[in-house]
Amino acid sequence: MNLARVRKKERIGERFVLLEIEDRDIATQAQPGQFVMVRPFEGVYDPLLPRPFAILRAEGNCFAILFEIVGRGTSLLSRLEPGNELYVLGPLGRGFSLEAPSAILIAGGRGIVPLVFLALELTKRATPFSFFLGVRERKELALLRILDGISEISWSCEERVTGGFCGTVLELFKKHFDATLKGDVRIYACGPEGMLQALSKILTGREETTEVSLEARMGCGFGVCLGCAIPRRDGGYWHVCSDGPVFKLSEVVL
Amino acid sequence: MNLSVHLGRLVLQNPVVLTSGTCGYGKEMQPYLDLNSLGAITVKGLSLFPWPGNPPPRIWETKAGLLNSIGLENKGVERFLEEDLPFLEGLTTRVFVNIWGRTVDEYVAVARKLNEVKRIDALELNLSCPNVEKGGATFIADLEVLKRLVGEVRAATEKFLIAKLGPQVCDWETTVALLEEGGVEALSITNSFPALVIDVERMDFVFALKTAGLSGPAIKPLALKMVYDLVGITKLPVIGMGGITTAEDALEFLLVGAKAVGIGTASLVVPSSAIRVLEGIKQYLFRKGITDVEEIIGKVR
Numbered sequence: 053m054n055l056a057r058v059r060k061k062e063r064i065g066e067r068f069v070l071l072e073i074e075d076r077d078i079a080t081q082a083q084p085g086q087f088v089m090v091r092p093f094e095g096v097y098d099p100l101l102p103r104p105f106a107i108l109r110a111e112g113n114c115f116a117i118l119f120e121i122v123g124r125g126t127s128l129l130s131r132l133e134p135g136n137e138l139y140v141l142g143p144l145g146r147g148f149s150l151e152a153p154s155a156i157l158i159a160g161g162r163g164i165v166p167l168v169f170l171a172l173e174l175t176k177r178a179t180p181f182s183f184f185l186g187v188r189e190r191k192e193l194a195l196l197r198i199l200d201g202i203s204e205i206s207w208s209c210e211e212r213v214t215g216g217f218c219g220t221v222l223e224l225f226k227k228h229f230d231a232t233l234k235g236d237v238r239i240y241a242c243g244p245e246g247m248l249q250a251l252s253k254i255l256t257g258r259e260e261t262t263e264v265s266l267e268a269r270m271g272c273g274f275g276v277c278l279g280c281a282i283p284r285r286d287g288g289y290w291h292v293c294s295d296g297p298v299f300k301l302s303e304v305v306l
Numbered sequence: 307m308n309l310s311v312h313l314g315r316l317v318l319q320n321p322v323v324l325t326s327g328t329c330g331y332g333k334e335m336q337p338y339l340d341l342n343s344l345g346a347i348t349v350k351g352l353s354l355f356p357w358p359g360n361p362p363p364r365i366w367e368t369k370a371g372l373l374n375s376i377g378l379e380n381k382g383v384e385r386f387l388e389e390d391l392p393f394l395e396g397l398t399t400r401v402f403v404n405i406w407g408r409t410v411d412e413y414v415a416v417a418r419k420l421n422e423v424k425r426i427d428a429l430e431l432n433l434s435c436p437n438v439e440k441g442g443a444t445f446i447a448d449l450e451v452l453k454r455l456v457g458e459v460r461a462a463t464e465k466f467l468i469a470k471l472g473p474q475v476c477d478w479e480t481t482v483a484l485l486e487e488g489g490v491e492a493l494s495i496t497n498s499f500p501a502l503v504i505d506v507e508r509m510d511f512v513f514a515l516k517t518a519g520l521s522g523p524a525i526k527p528l529a530l531k532m533v534y535d536l537v538g539i540t541k542l543p544v545i546g547m548g549g550i551t552t553a554e555d556a557l558e559f560l561l562v563g564a565k566a567v568g569i570g571t572a573s574l575v576v577p578s579s580a581i582r583v584l585e586g587i588k589q590y591l592f593r594k595g596i597t598d599v600e601e602i603i604g605k606v607r
């Protein structure tokens with residue numbers, strides 16, 4: 053774990069916080085889909101374990117994470133201010149495959165995070181892609197802000213709003229399905245379990261070319277505790293931190 | 307300054323050991339700390355065949371502690387020898403291998419296989435796992451089976467033999483006498499504590515197997531007392547563990563008589579914890595003007 057410094061902090065809507073963190077090693081090595089383990093303070097025993105967060109972007113000496121405040125760990129992290137120190141370990145895990153003739157990115161809620169990093173990389177590589185973001189509540193649309201500079205975005209919201217599609221991101225995706233799914237396309241998705249389960253039903257037959265980024269409760273984040281198990285398609289378990297967090301749809305049971 | 311400690315015929319260059327299950331098979335730790343600077347590392351509990359372990363969730367946090375229900379997942383002794391031994395061959399530190407079985411015969415088979423491997427310095431018997439021939443009762447709580455287990459493993463290996471104890475021990479004095487007579491050369495204590503947690507939102511048990519093992523700072527004072535008591539009733543060297551996070555924690559264990567200390571859950575929180583503990587022990591000895599770490603072992607009895 054390295055001691056690193058918070059460079060910038062931004063509140064995004066009511067529930068999300070973006071932290072830009074200075075750590076040259078992580079910033080220069082990070083790949084889209086990889087994550088970091090983060091601990092807000094030294095010597096804190098509650099929570100005891102560091103928390104995993106996907107990398108939102110990395111540039112120069114800095115990388116960023118974006119998290120939803122859901123419990124004690126994220127609430128402590130949300131209190132950090134620029135100049136404060138925190139502990140980080142990473143980059144960890146196996147990220148997205150970057151070779152794709154064209155791509156579709158499907159994000160649900162905070163699942164947007166690793167896909168933003170991927171979209172930035174695909175843009176650099178001039179790989180054509182479409183980005184679908186779905187949120188439940190109107191106020192989560194604040195997340196659209198972090199998509200500045202990324203083109204080809206469609207979004208949906210389950211509450212009625214103007215300017216976007218009303219419904220789930222998968223309903224939105226299905227509307228475009230015919231047009232976008234022609235040709236050689238790789239699909240990348242990250243979001244709540246229910247969304248990924250529904251997606252896997254829509255995408256039968258495309259399991260080899262679809263990649264999903266998954267979450268699990270983690271102990272260590274680097275492969276020693278075997279705590280982050282999820283079932284494999286062919287029996288036994290994967291470890292999300294070291295075999296993933298990105299898996300082909302064909303490898304996992306959702 | 308002398309940091310080396312004598313565990314009977316086995317000498318460790320210093321008293322800080324990585325415990326089983328929190329340092330993988332060894333090489334996963336390499337990016338985060340210099341394994342050669344430690345007293346020993348203990349490989350994840352191995353069984354005769356690969357074992358898938360328990361369904362998720364396997365980890366749950368409690369205040370200052372961690373409940374785990376890993377279910378002894380491991381790649382089995384054969385794959386370990388193929389995939390991980392070559393890395394360990396390149397190390398100079400002591401290598402302990404934790405082993406378990408569902409039956410006495412399985413323990414013996416694993417011990418026999420590892421006996422042939424020069425690089426391995428010691429075998430540690432995890433005695434807190436269920437015996438399938440006895441309806442899942444733990445080996446440590448069944449003195450008759452325990453006697454047979456220790457006797458047969460001892461006959462199968464010349465390796466330095468450690469028995470790992472946990473809170474399930476019923477009759478401490480009889481158990482310790484049995485282990486001593488059976489040829490065990492050191493005792494490590496403690497494994498995690500059987501514990502329970504309920505998910506109030508779902509109104510259900512968190513873990514599929516209901517109970518799980520509690521480790522981390524929350525158990526430290528309990529573990530320390532176990533070490534203190536055990537040192538009082540055995541002549542075998544004791545490796546103390548349970549919730550050690552800082553050098554001060556480790557020193558408490560040494561002062562009550564542990565010859566070495568194990569760092570477990572702390573490695574999950576900060577992978578280089580063991581190095582920090584070791585550095586802190588050195589600073590303490592320096593500050594106190596003590597030149598040999600063995601001078602403080604058992605000073606508080």
Ligand SMILES: Cc1cc2nc3c(=O)[nH]c(=O)nc-3n(C[C@H](O)[C@H](O)[C@H](O)COP(=O)(O)OP(=O)(O)OC[C@H]3O[C@@H](n4cnc5c(N)ncnc54)[C@H](O)[C@@H]3O)c2cc1C
Pocket residue numbers: 087099103104105106107118119120121122123124125126127162165166266267268269270297
């Ligand atoms: C590889 C990976 C990448 C992640 N990336 C992000 C990200 O970019 N942004 C983000 O906001 N969150 C991300 N998460 C989820 C994040 O780690 C959890 O929300 C966080 O650990 C909760 O900590 P807490 O102490 O605030 O909550 P707790 O008090 O521990 O729990 C509060 C709630 O969060 C759930 N939870 C706890 N731990 C996890 C976990 N590891 N995974 C999923 N749910 C959990 C619990 O079930 C509970 O409902 C990621 C998780 C993983 C495994």
Ligand SMILES: Cc1cc2nc3c(=O)[nH]c(=O)nc-3n(C[C@H](O)[C@H](O)[C@H](O)COP(=O)(O)O)c2cc1C
Pocket residue numbers: 271277278279325326327328350351372374376378404431432470496497498520521522523525547548549550568569570571572
């Ligand atoms: C994730 C995890 C896995 C463990 N696996 C094993 C194991 O395979 N064999 C064993 O004897 N002990 C195992 N243990 C117990 C530890 O080695 C140690 O005895 C216990 O956790 C107490 O020390 P600690 O509080 O420092 O972690 C495991 C503990 C944890 C947290």
Ligand code: FES
Pocket residue numbers: 269270271272273274275276277278279280291292293294
């Ligand atoms: S979190 Fe420890 S092995 Fe994945």
